[in-house]
Amino acid sequence: MSQEEEAEKLREALWKIAQWARAYPVSMFSEPDLRRAAELLKAGGITLDAVSGTVARHVVEGIGKIANEALEERHEREQKMIGMGDAVKIGQSEVVTPTANLRFNRGFLEQEFTVVRYDGDRVVGAGSEWRLVPRVEEQLR
Secondary structure, eight states, rough: HHHHHHHHHHHHHHHHHHHHHHHOOOSSOOOOHHHHHHHHHHHHOHHHHHHHHHHHHHHHHHHHHHHHHHHHHHHHHHHHHHHTOOOEEETTTEEEEEEEEEEETTTEEEEEEEEEEETTTTEEEEEEEEEOOTTTTHHHH
């Protein structure tokens, strides 16, 4: 997939998320009296926190599904790199070698990579970079 095709796929995913964000306007779904709702739910043995958590989880999982579908091909390419220890050429400009170093950064799992950048046959830069480990939940299953 070309960078232009990948960018278009990501734009489409962002558009889906933006549409979803506008799907429940206050003009159609008025804001409830949350104190009253909490009282009624409590009387039925349910907490407002439990309902809120379920709704939030549904939204976040839906957004995650849209994002993961858009990133699927890139994820598959990156998965091949993670944990292999072998250098992988990416395009014409860099060679990436995964290391065993992992860290959490703002709630996301990242892996350190040794990266060597080229301009033709000439090395123009080298160092390490931390990159997001895609779809960690699948790796933990």
